[in-house]
Amino acid sequence: MVRTRSAAHEEWLRRGHTALGGAVTSFVLPETHAVVLSHGLGSRVVDVDGREYIDYVLGSGPLILGHAHPAVVEAVSRQAALGSTFYTLTPAAIELAEEIIRAVPCAEMVKFVSTGSEATFHALRIARAYTGRTKILKFEGGFHGVHDYALMSAFPPEPSDVPTPRPDSAGIPPQVAETVLVSRWNDLDLTRQLIETHAAELAAVICEPLQRALPPAPGFLSGLRELTQRYSILLIFDEVVTGFRLAYGGAQERYGVVPDLATFGKALSGGYPLAAVAGRREIMSVTDFARKGRGEPVAHLSGTLNGNPLAAAAGLATLSVLRQPGVYEYLYRITDQLKAGLRELAAARGVPLRVIGDGPVFQVVFAEDEPRDYAGMLRADRELAVRFGLACLERGLFVNPGEKFYVSLAHTEEDVARTLEIFAAALDAVLLPSGTALA
Ligand SMILES: Cc1ncc(COP(=O)(O)O)c(C=O)c1O
Incomplete structure (x- = not known):
C-alpha cells in the first residue's frame, strides 16, 4: 500500500x-x-x-x-530583523540561560553550544578537567550524540562485553574506547562494581535519565547519585530528550534526582539550533577563560553560533508557552x-x-x-x-x-x-x- x-x-x-x-x-x-x-x-x-x-x-x-508555533515564529522574526548572530552576549542568550537556571534543579550556570552532541562532548570534557581523571562510564544503548566518546555501545548489534565498549562507527581511533567503560542500564549491582573498581580513574558517569524509551528502575538513578557522590565522580544527565519534555525541570525534576551536570537541546530551543550544558557553578567554572590568564587549565568551550540569538529567542518563546x-x-x-x-x-x-x-x-x-x-x-x-x-x-x-x-x-x-x-x-x-x- x-x-x-x-x-x-x-x-x-x-x-x-x-x-x-x-x-x-x-x-x-x-x-x-x-x-x-x-x-x-x-x-x-x-x-x-x-x-x-x-x-x-x-x-x-x-x-x-x-x-x-505562532509565538516562536513571532519571536524569531522579531529577532531576525535585529540581526542574527553576534559572537558575544545578547539579552536573548542571557535571559534563556537565566530561565534554565530557574527551571532546572542542577543548573547554577549555563554554557550554550549548537547541538546536543557538542553539549555532551563538552560536559565530558568539563568533567575531566574538573576531576583531573580520564575515563567515563556510560550505559549500553544510551545515545549521547555522534562524537567519538558517545558512539560507544550506543547501538551494538549484540549485547556488549561489559565494561568494554564497542565503537558504533568506523573512523573512531581505538584509543578512545580505552577511555570509556560500559555498564548495563538499570543494573545497579554491575554499575556499583564497575564504579568501585575504576573509581580512581573515572571522571563521570553519563546517562540519559530515560534511556531512549527505557524508564529508570525504582532506585536506579538515586543509586547512581549516591555512588558517584561517594567516589567524587560527576554524574551527568543527558537531558537532550528529557529536558523541558518530561517536566519543565526535565527528568531531574520528574525523577527527583539532581546530577552535577546536565545537557539540553531539542525542546529547549523549539526547533532552532541551540543546546546547553548546565550545572554546578564550581564545576562549570572550569570553562572560564579568565582562568587561563591565571595559568589555570581551562576546558575550552567555544563555537561561532553559541547562544545564537535567533535560537535563543525561539527558546524563550517555547519556554514561555511551556510554563503555562x-x-x-x-x-x-x-x-x-x-x-x-x-x-x-x-x-x-x-x-x-x-x-x-x-x-x-x-x-x-x-x-x-x-x-x-x-x-x-x-x-x-x-x-x-x-x-x-x-x-x-x-x-x-x-x-x-x-x-x-x-x-x-x-x-x-x-x-x-x-x-x-x-x-x-x-x-x-x-x-x-x-x-x-x-x-
Ligand atoms: C539523548 C541525546 N543526547 C544527545 C543527542 C545529540 O543531539 P544532536 O542531534 O543535537 O547533536 C541526542 C540526539 O538525538 C539525544 O537523543
Missing part, C-alpha cells in the same frame, strides 16, 4: 540522493517510502506533493509546541490516550506489543516481556516494529519506523482518534500476511 509520488517528488528525491546521499541525518526511509517534506504546521507535516501526515517525528523531538498552567498535564494526557489505545488494539489482536517510555515520548516494541535494558530491546522483534512504522507512514502518520514517537502540544484529541484508526489498520497490515497471532 505504498503511496505513489508525483514526478516532481521523484525528482526532488533524485536530487537529494545525488547531492546529499539521500539524507541529512541518520533518519533514512527505504526508497519505497522516502519523502521530501515541504512544510509543517501544528501537528502536521506536508510533503512536496501536498500530502499531509500527523507528525510524530517532530524534528526528532524539538517541536514540543508543534510546527511553526496545564501544559504538561495535557501532554501526558494526550500521550496516555495514544498509549492506552494502542495497547488495547494490540490486546484485541493477541499481539505481544509493549508501549514503553515516559511522558510525551514513547516507543512501540514487539516483545513478550517489557524490556528494561538494551539486551531486552535486542530481544524484541525490531523488524516487526519497523514494518509497523512503515505501515503507519503509508497511512498518513509521519514516524521514524522502529524508533520513538514524540507528542506535541499541537496534537489534538482528533489527532489521537485518527492515529488510533491508523494504528489499527497498520497492525492488521503487518499481521495479516502471515496470519500471526490473529484471533
Whole structure:
C-alpha cells in the first residue's frame, strides 16, 4: 500500500540522493517510502506533493509546541530583523540561560553550544578537567550524540562485553574506547562494581535519565547519585530528550534526582539550533577563560553560533508557552490516550506489543516481556516494529519506523482518534500476511 509520488517528488528525491546521499541525518526511509517534506504546521507535516501526515517525528523531538508555533515564529522574526548572530552576549542568550537556571534543579550556570552532541562532548570534557581523571562510564544503548566518546555501545548489534565498549562507527581511533567503560542500564549491582573498581580513574558517569524509551528502575538513578557522590565522580544527565519534555525541570525534576551536570537541546530551543550544558557553578567554572590568564587549565568551550540569538529567542518563546498552567498535564494526557489505545488494539489482536517510555515520548516494541535494558530491546522483534512504522507512514502518520514517537502540544484529541484508526489498520497490515497471532 505504498503511496505513489508525483514526478516532481521523484525528482526532488533524485536530487537529494545525488547531492546529499539521500539524507541529512541518520533518519533514512527505504526508497519505497522516502519523502521530501515541504512544510509543517501544528501537528502536521506536508510533503512536496501536498500530502499531509500527523507528525510524530517532530524534528526528532524539538517541536514540543508543534510546527511553526505562532509565538516562536513571532519571536524569531522579531529577532531576525535585529540581526542574527553576534559572537558575544545578547539579552536573548542571557535571559534563556537565566530561565534554565530557574527551571532546572542542577543548573547554577549555563554554557550554550549548537547541538546536543557538542553539549555532551563538552560536559565530558568539563568533567575531566574538573576531576583531573580520564575515563567515563556510560550505559549500553544510551545515545549521547555522534562524537567519538558517545558512539560507544550506543547501538551494538549484540549485547556488549561489559565494561568494554564497542565503537558504533568506523573512523573512531581505538584509543578512545580505552577511555570509556560500559555498564548495563538499570543494573545497579554491575554499575556499583564497575564504579568501585575504576573509581580512581573515572571522571563521570553519563546517562540519559530515560534511556531512549527505557524508564529508570525504582532506585536506579538515586543509586547512581549516591555512588558517584561517594567516589567524587560527576554524574551527568543527558537531558537532550528529557529536558523541558518530561517536566519543565526535565527528568531531574520528574525523577527527583539532581546530577552535577546536565545537557539540553531539542525542546529547549523549539526547533532552532541551540543546546546547553548546565550545572554546578564550581564545576562549570572550569570553562572560564579568565582562568587561563591565571595559568589555570581551562576546558575550552567555544563555537561561532553559541547562544545564537535567533535560537535563543525561539527558546524563550517555547519556554514561555511551556510554563503555562496545564501544559504538561495535557501532554501526558494526550500521550496516555495514544498509549492506552494502542495497547488495547494490540490486546484485541493477541499481539505481544509493549508501549514503553515516559511522558510525551514513547516507543512501540514487539516483545513478550517489557524490556528494561538494551539486551531486552535486542530481544524484541525490531523488524516487526519497523514494518509497523512503515505501515503507519503509508497511512498518513509521519514516524521514524522502529524508533520513538514524540507528542506535541499541537496534537489534538482528533489527532489521537485518527492515529488510533491508523494504528489499527497498520497492525492488521503487518499481521495479516502471515496470519500471526490473529484471533
Ligand atoms: C539523548 C541525546 N543526547 C544527545 C543527542 C545529540 O543531539 P544532536 O542531534 O543535537 O547533536 C541526542 C540526539 O538525538 C539525544 O537523543
